[in-house]
Amino acid sequence: MNSGYEGFEASWHDFFWDAEEAPSELPLIKKFLEARKGSFLYIGSGSGRLLGPLVAAGHDVLGLECSPEMAKLSRENFPDAKVLEEEWQKHEGEYSVIVIPAFTFQLFSDPQKQLTRLSEQADSLYLTLFFPWAEIAGDLPQNEWYFDRDVVLPTGGTGELETQHKIKEEVGSLVRKHRYTMKNASGNVVRREETVQRLRFFTDAALKNLLKKSGWNIENEIKNLGEGDNDELVYVTTLHLIAVSN
Ligand SMILES: C[S@@+](CC[C@H](N)C(=O)[O-])C[C@H]1O[C@@H](n2cnc3c(N)ncnc32)[C@H](O)[C@@H]1O
Structure with missing residues (x-):
């Protein structure tokens, strides 16, 4: 992949x-x-x-x-x-x-x-x-979206990142979905994109x-x-x- x-x-x-x-x-x-x-x-x-x-x-x-x-x-x-x-x-x-x-x-x-x-x-x-200690310790909730980070975009407005993860400690697998949301200066959603990463640890x-x-x-x-x-x-x-x- x-x-x-x-x-x-x-x-x-x-x-x-x-x-x-x-x-x-x-x-x-x-x-x-x-x-x-x-x-x-x-x-x-x-x-x-x-x-x-x-x-x-x-x-x-x-x-x-x-x-x-x-x-x-x-x-x-x-x-x-x-x-x-x-x-x-x-x-x-x-x-x-x-x-x-x-x-x-x-x-x-x-x-x-x-x-x-x-x-x-x-x-x-x-x-x-x-x-991924935070995911293993349960400090981050599994199988639900949580706020990760946001930034002010150079074009104005904000870029928000939300994350959702699923961890299988026994096999060292972490699947992370990312949801990126672009908002304009008034806070309205302009565009949203989702990605999936399969990580080994x-x-x-x-x-x-x-x-x-x-x-x-x-x-x-x-x-x-x-x-x-x-x-x-x-x-x-x-x-x-x-x-x-x-
Ligand atoms: C976690 S980012 C790190 C980027 C960069 N090393 C940095 O620190 O800013 C991973 C990068 O690896 C690229 N990548 C992922 N799988 C790859 C592969 N099989 N061959 C070459 N590049 C790959 C991704 O497109 C992405 O740009």
Whole structure:
């Protein structure tokens, strides 16, 4: 299944990220790339939000993005950043380094197969994954719409995001529906769109097992994008991985 972003999910992607209070992943990726040489591929480079600044900082990174709308935004926003418009599962190539930030890997079905394929394409891998503690703990209601975020749109009016989820903890599956509503300055609905994302998530033990079976050694593990205390719940894990065969 193609999990490329379209419609409001694509065009509003950066507005919602900008409105987030979460720390940026950019310094972590920069540090990772600075210590490495060779050819770099960034899978799911999106609107160029992170790719553009990486290229501007002098890193020779090729973006790979399957959504034509996201690739277009990237080319408009960051014309110096090269982007291939292709689904990674169909992409052939060999790289020194592959980076997959911002949970894109969790959109892929059959994680073991994909990790094995990644180990054949790259010597090292930067991977960021999230863990849905709020959904598991029941802090967010299941099977009903709840308000997620809203932003003031540059064209005036607001963009609202509501979410509905269904989680199966035993199998590490999270299905998230998103409802995007565009409202004009008077608060009237102009347009509404819905999308569905099927995400996989992994317990620590399951992830370690998966990496071992697919030919990756862990070089480094960063919790919560390097912020917060060590004893906090780990919502986001960033891994630096080395392919065993290298
Ligand atoms: C969570 S967004 C992250 C975007 C970007 N990395 C960022 O942080 O701004 C996931 C991106 O991956 C793209 N994507 C999803 N599946 C893909 C695939 N199989 N091959 C290439 N791109 C993919 C989506 O279209 C979307 O732009």
